[in-house]
Amino acid sequence: MDITPLRVAVIIGSAREGRFGPTVAAWVAAEIGRRRDLEAETVDVAEMGSGTVTKQLGLADAFVVVTPEYNHSFPAPLKATIDDHNAEWVAKPVAFVSYGGLSGGLRAVEHLRPVFAELHAVTVRDTVSFHGGRRCFDAQGRPTDAESVVAAERMLDRLAWWAHALRDARAVRPYAR
Template sequence: MDNTPLRIAVIVGSAREGRFGPTVAAWVAAEIGPRPDLEAEIVDAADFGSETVTKQLGLADAFVVVTPEYNHSYPAPLKALIDAHNAEWRAKAVAFVSYGGLSGGLRAVEHLRPVLAELHATTVRDTVSFHGGRRCFDVDGRPLDPESSAAAGRMLEGLVWWAHALRDARAKSPYPS
């Protein structure tokens, strides 16, 4: 097994003016930060089309998609980012952190799962969800509920397991295209 730190791309899925996604993504990256087995890098859907984004996605061992829920689904810039980088998702693990009104963004996550399955990505079961979005965070960008860090830890454990399994499998044999 390759013991080098896993590269986790934390994806900000919204590109709207005044979006809250960067705050949530920064919190996710901060949760990953203390772990010596992981390296976090924030990738912004607002930067769609840049060579940097393509490289960041390609080098990632796994992803945490941070998505709001817009109209019972996920944002169009996130869909464009996913669709434009087909090979970069292949045989990699994906976890979700969602936010939004009453559903906390969970409908967006449920719509993303089959899209990513079509690209041969493996989504992990545990999701972190913030019902009410901005109201769940303090002025410093930290969740008000102390259970949020524990939920993120459970999500990351599943992501790490799948990311290692898939990275090791890709190293033994390239994933069929």
């Protein structure tokens, strides 16, 4: 069993001007940074055209997708990133942190689950959602509700379990699609 820290790509799923995603992603990366078993690298869909994104996704053992909800779903640049990097998702776990309006982005998450299933990725059941987006964070970019931190710990525990299991399995036997 490989005990090196798992590489987690924290994906900023929005490319809109004035977006809130970088704040949420920075918080998620900081939560990952508090752990010994995980290390974070931020991937921004706004930088889609660069080869750096492909490399970051390819090296990742797991993913945390940070997504807003636009029109009851997820942003088009996020879909383009997912579709343009088919092999990078295979047999790897994906967790979600969402934000926006009354639903907290949960409709976007529910639309993302079958997309990742089609790519042979495993989605983690536990999520973190922020109902009201910006209002849920203080001026330092931290959630104002302590339950968000508890939810993130639980989600990252599940993500780490799946990432270890799938990394070990891929090392023993390549995943066949």
